Amino acid sequence: MNSFKSFLIILMTAALLVAGCANEQDRVARQKNNHPAGQIKSTSPAAASGEIPNKVNKPLKIAAITQLSIGTFSSQYIAGVTEQVKAFGGEVQVYNADNDLSKMASYVDTAVNQKVDGILLDHGRADALAPSVKKAVAAGIPVVSFDSDLDIPGVTVIDQDDYSLAWNSLRTMTQDLNGKGEIVYIWVGGFAPMERRNVIYEAFQKRYPHIKEVARFGNASSNTALDTQSQMEAILKKYPNKGDIDAVFAPWDEFAKGATRAIQQAGRTEIKVYGIDLSDEDLQFMQSLNSPWVATAATDPAEVGRLQVRFLYQKIAGESTPQVYSIQPHLVEKRWLPTDRKVSMKDIGKVINGWGQSDAGTSPWMKKLTEANKK
Structure with missing residues (x-):
């Protein structure tokens, strides 16, 4: 198999x-x-x-x-x-x-x-x-x-079909890593969507044992992105060498933003970030020069x-x-976004087929x- x-x-x-x-x-039946x-x-x-x-x-x-x-x-x-x-x-x-x-x-x-x-x-x-x-x-x-x-x-x-959101992001990360590497997982419990996304992450760990979790952290606060940045900075100091960490899975865009800032400021952009959710600010992060945030799964x-x-x-x-x-969620990869202009949530539908077209x-x-x- x-x-x-x-x-x-x-x-x-x-x-x-x-x-x-x-x-x-039910969704699959409608598609068929x-x-x-x-x-x-x-x-x-x-x-x-x-x-x-x-x-x-x-x-x-x-x-x-x-x-x-x-x-x-x-x-x-x-x-x-x-x-x-x-x-x-x-x-x-x-x-x-x-x-x-x-x-x-x-x-x-x-x-x-x-x-x-x-x-x-x-x-x-x-x-x-x-x-x-x-x-x-x-x-x-x-x-x-x-x-x-x-x-x-x-x-x-x-x-948002959290199972599909998590799998789309994790699948992209797995393919980019060729099924082997060291990752950081940023996650917090206590929220129904996060619990569902974690179900897929746990299944992913069993399916791809050569992708190893070297660190896990995360909390929800009044400034989650900033807290995540500080925590990610500490992780980078603990793992200072290229190859110590290959990727970050951040199943909430507030986590992804904080991790992205920390990685950019440390000059460790060989570490790639894979997230969930999308907004105008997230698109700015993904489109910024040398951004490590390379993919996210999202709905509007x-x-x-x-x-x-x-x-x-x-x-x-x-x-x-x-x-x-x-x-229905969508996968958005940085490589699909135009390099000659900035894309916002208002016009991302021109780049991602079917975005925001639900009736x-x-x-x-x-x-x-x-x-x-x-x-």
Whole structure:
């Protein structure tokens, strides 16, 4: 059996143990039937007629509650949420729990008491949030969550297909290393997407035993990139010679930014960085002179926010939405980016085929609602 099939067996086993493969199987089935991933259409009467449902044809109050809002990925995600709610004529109140899950749960309770029209959750864990989210559902308030481990009937949970994100980045690193080398792994637990990405990393370690982890660190803070830079600088001093470290796997762009800065300032650009997530700032890092950040697997953070809002408005309108939905990720390599001009998130779709083109969570009336709320 070839190496790819062997890895797939490990991958499938790991995914089944942690989260199940129903969502991925659904995506693959749609592709086999020549339906691009993301094209899930509602079949409700409102969607069929194209008339704006009464429940959304008014200014709605939306609560967007985040576990931790740091870095440009988070800011672009929030920008996408705000943009889509405003386009639909609503208003959104953003609550940042500063990585305090009890505070995040209390914000959900606050939103329920304020009788908002809908709740958006960004990250969080079920053991802390489930009781409060169930209160929202019982109160008739629709909830859509992003990158959480919630499993509550009626609550739609979207994610970035973290298994594919991790494998795309790790596969690229493995190919570049020719299956052998010493790496640093930057990771932190306590976040559902990070836990899922770690599942793939652990499977990767078993599949490629000649790629050895020489150091591991990571933490989430108010300035994760700067903390990561300091920690990476210490690692470079511990391993001062060329060949001591071949690559860094950083499954969060805040980690990748910190590692990239440390490597550049130490003049150790023979060490390559492989990340996850993408933003305008990340693109600047990747396109900078002699940047060691050579590849990242990502989705469009602004489109994630817009998609989450669209699903929420469909729920408010009484339309059916999926229980789980994974967004199709993309691999972005530095060598694919033009060298004669800078690329931003606005025009990266011209470089990466299919970037930001999902029409998931759309209903015909959404276009009319947007037109009606243009000012």
